[in-house]
Amino acid sequence: MHNILARRASLVKASEIREILKVTENSDIISFAGGLPAPELFPVEEMKTVCQAILAEDGMKALQYSTTEGYKPLREMIAGRMRALSIAAQSEDILITTGSQQGLDLSGKVLLDEGDGVICESPTYLAAINAFKVYSPNFIEIAMDEQGMRMDELETALEHNHRIKCIYTIPDFQNPTGRTMSLERRKKLIELANRFAVMVIEDNPYGELRFSGDRLPPVKSFDTEGRVIYQSTFSKVLTPGIRVGWICAAPEIMQKYVVFKQGTDLHTSTFSQMQVNKFVELFDIEEHVSKIRQVYRRRRDCMLEAIRREFPDYVTYTEPEGGLFLWITLPAVINARDVLLSCLQQKVAFVPGGAFFPNGGHENTLRLNFSNMTEARIVEGIGRMAGILKECKNTAAES
Ligand SMILES: Cc1ncc(COP(=O)(O)O)c(C=O)c1O
The missing domain is CATH 3.90.1150.10 (Aspartate Aminotransferase, domain 1)
Structure with a gap:
């Protein structure tokens, strides 16, 4: 062996x-x-209605291969939801992924060579560590406090490490700590990413699950240079078994994600994508x-x-x-x-x-x-x- x-x-x-x-x-x-x-x-009951409606109205399409980028009406719906978060996205900026976990795997493929630096919160999401580890990067951990990742430490790390490719962050109700990055730090993060010319992977599966206080704008909403690869998912707001997530990124980098995704699974399940879209059409997801x-x-x-x-x-x-x-x-x-x-x-x-x-x-x-x-x-x-x-x-x- x-x-x-x-x-x-x-x-x-x-x-x-x-x-x-x-x-x-x-x-x-x-x-x-x-x-x-x-x-x-x-x-469960709503999903029965959703599946029956899809199979009755568009069954052949639902069971057929489809494009790598994803089901157009779903991409449009997601782009609309991104705009509601002040992210200037069109459907072309959205790639549907098989759960947001696939987004992490694809980011590793697109961005990382052996020895490249990945900056992350300390601690961070275990399955992101595992997805990136395959590419033998150098993980640089940045301490957190109640306001999220510490920006003074981030700045020092960016000054002292010359092969940093990306900053991986979960700004909202972080896995595993539950902490949220403050508004000021979100702005500082993008300023530092721009200054040091590094990419940001903003992983946001939990943003909609806020119990108190006001929702904060995503880091991506402050992105003027196409540096933030934003990813999210329907896993925590609908169901994880359906495996539908997405990436929102600038067109040049998105092309690379699309090619790698082709090699991985051609496309996310057509039927699953249509289910999410139909659910939002027929029921009140909010x-x-x-x-x-x-x-x-x-x-x-x-x-x-x-x-x-x-x-x-x-x-x-x-x-x-x-x-x-x-x-x-x-x-x-x-x-x-x-x-x-x-x-x-x-x-x-x-x-x-x-x-x-x-x-x-x-x-x-x-x-x-x-x-x-x-x-x-x-x-x-x-x-x-x-x-x-x-x-x-x-x-x-x-x-
Ligand atoms: C921070 C974070 N990113 C990504 C994922 C993956 O979610 P999914 O692939 O179900 O969309 C999870 C799941 O728990 C998570 O906590």
Whole structure:
């Protein structure tokens, strides 16, 4: 096997944590681990109507191959939604992708050579690290605070590293921390990208899931030089199983994405694309998203209240204004992987934070998801975790 596989195959390995977390598929586990939307909010009945309408009106088209760029009416609809966010997009600026995860994979292919610098938030989205890692880049992590990525550190990194290709950022309710980048920093980010001539990948799957405060304009809305590759998805506002996302970028770079996408899957499922478009045509997606927001807001509040009440006071946590996750920091002596093993014995799961740092470390952190469990299970799960955390500190202090 050793001689047969490409060198890059040795760069990727199955995550040990992912293996451990396979048990979360059992329904008796209280899982704060995945990034799964609440399935009870999926519009199953509406999707039956949508599929029947498509097959009755346009069945042959829905089941046929289609263009790589995507289904034109869907691209038009998405461009309209982008314009509502102050992004000057036309349908030609939109490429439909098979989930926004494909956008990340394509960005790696289009932008990265071995040794190129990728700047990212510290921590950042695990599957983006894995998608980029295949191209052997140099990850430069920028610390965050409550306002998101620190711009003073970003500026220093850009000054000192001469092979930076792109800045990867999740400005809204970041995965994994739940933090949001402030308006001032969004403007500063684009100013620095322009000054140092680097690209920005703005990954925004959660922007619509804001529970409080005002929505902030995307970084892309300040982009005057075609530097921002914006990507988003219907995974969190409709359903992830349908696998429809998109990229919005300047035409010159988009051509390259299209060619690479051809090599990957020719095009995103025609039927899926038509389903998303028909759903928006027949139903009120804003009303649907508003229902999701209400449920997630209650779950976030419930998790935060339980944490405040139950967790020992040496635990710190973020208080996200939207999205799916919050982030926990434990004292440096506690390893979140050990905590996970104890929690699994009590049938509670989460993701240890170390995996979200491309250059390692930070084993005293962890990510909690609040979208996928009922309030009763959240209270129960946080209670069980609290008991274990109290014990861990005592054990660490003794050793
Ligand atoms: C930050 C971020 N980007 C991209 C994705 C991929 O989403 P999808 O491929 O379902 O659109 C996710 C999924 O959780 C995510 O959290």
